Amino acid sequence: MRIHDILEIIKTNFYIGLIGVIGLGVLWLIGYFFIYRKLLSGKKKPNKKQLILGCAFIGYIIMVIGVTFLNRRSHFKGSINLNFLSSYRQAWNTFSLISWQFLILNIFMLIPLGIMLPLIHKKFYDIRWTFGVALSFTLFIECLQLITGFGIFELDDIFNNTLGALIGYGITMSILTILKHKEGKILKVMGYLSPLILTITIFGCIFIYYDLQEFGNLSVAYNYKKNMKDVNIVLNRKLSEERIEYPIYQAPRYNKDSANAFVIGFLENQDIDTSNIEIDPYNNSAIYWIRGEPSYNIWMEYLDGSYRYSDFSSFDEDMEPTNIDEDSLLKELSNLGIQIPAKAVFNNQDIGRYEWIVEKEITEDFLTEGSLSCSYYNDNTIKEINNNLITYTKIKDVPIKSEKEAYEELRSGKFNLFPSGNSIKSININNIELDYHLDSKGYYQPVYSFDSVIDDKEFKIIIPALL
Structure with a gap:
């Protein structure tokens, strides 16, 4: 999720909150002036400070409910995740910006609650009251998500939301301490700010540690341990207890500039005007648009250079997929700068739709693997390409776990x-075999793949192989 998308969500729900406050404000005015003042002859005037804080608080609560429910669809009814810190392990394994964004936004979401409660009433100077309200509010949200299906009941969300409220409480109480106390305020302020300081320190250490480690993390690594107490495991082959060295490779990773250069070169190679190209960047990828008659689109992944290309003239009324022989199609792809390895397996999927598959072709210090599919049309052009055919460069041999060690991880x-x-x-x-999986830094890491049948269904259980 991009910053622009986050700001749009906040903006939309701010307006919803504002409309809600205005609507409730109108009802309050009617109740105050026509019922309390006229019918009941009341004379007590509202406290302006409490009125402003009350409006802000109500608007904020409406915004939180809007962000929590109005931006989602009901897909998760009855889903519960009580595995503490599993979302942090998942964010670590994928190490994608969006995973960390969700965690940080869940913390930020209740910071305003912690800030406002002590300002609304002095009772909330006591951290137990603030903690209780924050915990009750986040439990209410999680239970409502569980019932409606607009999200998952997650223990980590409760932890993150409550942490955010304590951070907000600490900010308000620190400011009040600085303004009101003359002695011992430094220690008190440090105490109040300890949740914020500890959170920033932990997140900082996580990112520094990740940056310093040689290789990236694997999204296929476990997020939490499965309960294996009563699981019957049958192993149909012998396991090696020997640790060996195995090669690790690197994908042709791109950044924003090199990806832009590749896409523009690819399009211009087809005499497509790129002067008005639109670039829609995401965290680890970008979408490129050429709008007009016809329109073109490329979605490119930075991590390994894979891409999807579409020429939208394929939707024109007179356009239809048509057959072409493999040699002629290879020449067409070569003209686009795409070379298919000689050992690739060719498949004719449908009329005008073709695919090449390469399974671990190793040539000296290079490993090629993946697939490329394309569609050929009756105007003698290729209009769709899905290129996941990647050539990786060998970095070095690395020590890996034995089969027995990998199996023990599975058993646990x-x-x-x-x-x-x-x-x-x-x-x-x-069966057990060594395979590869792309990590979060663009390295092709060895993994153990266990061909398994789990409760009568076929699965591949993946265990990272690096020590």
């Missing part, structure tokens, strides 16, 4: 399984 429940909520009764392991 350190693996991912989708859908994750299902309990496991039996695992039948038919």
Whole structure:
């Protein structure tokens, strides 16, 4: 999720909150002037400070409910995740900006609550009251999400929201302490700000540690341990206990500038005018648009250079997919700068739709793997390309776990399984082989792949192989 998208969500829900406050304000005015003042002859005037804070608080609560429910669809009814800090492990494994954004935004979401409560009433100077209200509010949101399906009941969300409220409470109480106390205020301020300081320190250490480590993290690594207490595991082959060295490779990783240069070169190679190209950047990818007659689109991944290309003239009335022989199609792709390895397996998927698949072709210090599919049309042009055919460069040989060590991790429940909520009764392991998976820094890491049957369904259980 981009900053622009986050700001749009905040902006939209700010307006919803403002409309809600105005609507409730009108009802309050009617109640105050026509019922309290005229009918009941009341004379007490409202406290302006409390009125302003009350309006801000109500508007904020409406915004939180809007962000929590109005920006989602009901897909998760009955979903519960009580695995503490599993969302942090998932963010660490993927190490994508969007994962960390969700965690940080969940903390930020209740900071205003912690800021406002002590300002609304002195009772909330006592941290127990603020903590209680914050915990009750986030529990209410999570339970409502569970009932409606507009989200998942997550223990981590409760932790993050409550932490955010304590950070907000600490900010307000620190300012009040500085303004009102003359002695011992430094220690008090440090105490109040300790949740904020500790949070910033932990997040800072996580990012520094990640930046210093040589290789990236694997999204296939486990987020939480499965309960394996009553699971029947059947292993149909012998395991090696020997640790070996295995090569690690690197993908042709791109950044914003090199990706832009590649896409513009690709389009100009087809005599497509790129002077008005639109670039829509995301965290780890970008979408490129050429709008007009016809329009063109490329979605490119920075991490490995894979891309999807579309020529939207394929939707023109007279356009239809048409067949072409493999040699002629290879020449067409070559004209676009795309070379297909000689050992690639060719498939004719449908009329005008073709695919090449390469499985771990190693040539000296290079490993090529993946697939490329394309569609050929009756105007003798390729209008769709999905290129996941990547050539990786060998970096070095690295020591890896033995098969026995990887199996022990599996036995202890350190693996991912989708859908994750299902309990496991039996695992039948038919084969074990070394495979590769792209990590978060663009390295192609070795992993152990366990071909398994889990409760009568076939799965590949992936265990990272690096020590």
